[in-house]
Amino acid sequence: MIKLEHDLHVHTFLSECCTSPDQTPENILQTAAGLGLKQIGFADHIWANPAIEPHPFYRKQGWSQITRLREELDRIDLPENLQVLIGCEAEMAGPGRYGITREQAESLDFVLLSTNHFYLEGFVEEPPHRTPEALGEHMLAMFTAGASSGLATALAHPMLPHGYLELYEAAMETLSDQQLVDAFGVAAAHGVALEISGNYLPDRRRARNFDFAVPLRIISLAKRAGCRFTFGSDAHTLEAMQRIKSLEFFIAALELTLADLMPGLAAVIEYPNS
Ligand SMILES: [Zn+2]
Numbered sequence: 001m002i003k004l005e006h007d008l009h010v011h012t013f014l015s016e017c018c019t020s021p022d023q024t025p026e027n028i029l030q031t032a033a034g035l036g037l038k039q040i041g042f043a044d045h046i047w048a049n050p051a052i053e054p055h056p057f058y059r060k061q062g063w064s065q066i067t068r069l070r071e072e073l074d075r076i077d078l079p080e081n082l083q084v085l086i087g088c089e090a091e092m093a094g095p096g097r098y099g100i101t102r103e104q105a106e107s108l109d110f111v112l113l114s115t116n117h118f119y120l121e122g123f124v125e126e127p128p129h130r131t132p133e134a135l136g137e138h139m140l141a142m143f144t145a146g147a148s149s150g151l152a153t154a155l156a157h158p159m160l161p162h163g164y165l166e167l168y169e170a171a172m173e174t175l176s177d178q179q180l181v182d183a184f185g186v187a188a189a190h191g192v193a194l195e196i197s198g199n200y201l202p203d204r205r206r207a208r209n210f211d212f213a214v215p216l217r218i219i220s221l222a223k224r225a226g227c228r229f230t231f232g233s234d235a236h237t238l239e240a241m242q243r244i245k246s247l248e249f250f251i252a253a254l255e256l257t258l259a260d261l262m263p264g265l266a267a268v269i270e271y272p273n274s
């Protein structure tokens with residue numbers, strides 16, 4: 001079975017929603033080394049596209065996120081055997097409205113594009129009605145636009161509707177396997193990976209958690225469509241970085257191999273009793 005050695009989605013204190021002062025790059029790298037990781041991807045929230053005025057949430061989260069991260073990293077001794085990747089979690093407000101330009105994206109090691117932060121009211125496009133059918137259709141439209149934007153290395157927490165989780169299972173039931181395979185095929189054709197996300201795991205802060213069958217179906221259909229995957233805890237605290245280990249559940253359940261990972265990601269095959 002594959003043992004994960006990367007986490008491509010970690011937030012630092014630079015993200016506005018990260019309330020833990022302990023979430024410094026230095027502490028993150030130390031925690032990552034303790035977890036046996038060989039590669040860590042910093043992915044703070046960002047809206048850096050100067051052509052579109054962002055939601056107030058992004059007012060202080062422009063390109064300075066990247067320059068400040070680089071300054072922080074310059075100040076510390078990087079651990080040996082741990083590759084640091086500088087990326088971001090860029091926002092998508094709607095088809096054609098992205099929080100990062102192509103030039104900016106090309107200057108980073110990776111870009112996670114979020115196509116479903118539907119809680120950013122009045123900014124990220126929401127479904128026209130709060131119904132499972134409308135949500136399912138909207139998730140697909142946002143997914144396919146983000147996948148073909150030419151900006152994303154991977155899509156963050158794909159097909160997971162933040163702000164609409166109470167409708168999640170019902171919305172997914174309105175979508176056929178073929179519809180999903182077709183949408184995931186767009187990502188595969190553009191060489192855009194899908195993230196296997198810490199958000200797919202149960203979370204005690206949620207009023208109600210969704211069934212594991214939902215992400216299992218998403219990932220298995222994406223595999224069938226030819227998608228490659230990245231793994232990301234989406235940690236906003238040092239404790240939540242442990243989630244990368246829990247994500248190995250999906251590797252076992254879906255028999256994922258190294259060939260299913262986006263090229264360049266750290267992972268090894270571990271044989272039992274060796
Ligand atoms: Zn996100």
Ligand SMILES: [Zn+2]
Binds near residue numbers: 011089234
């Ligand atoms: Zn995130």
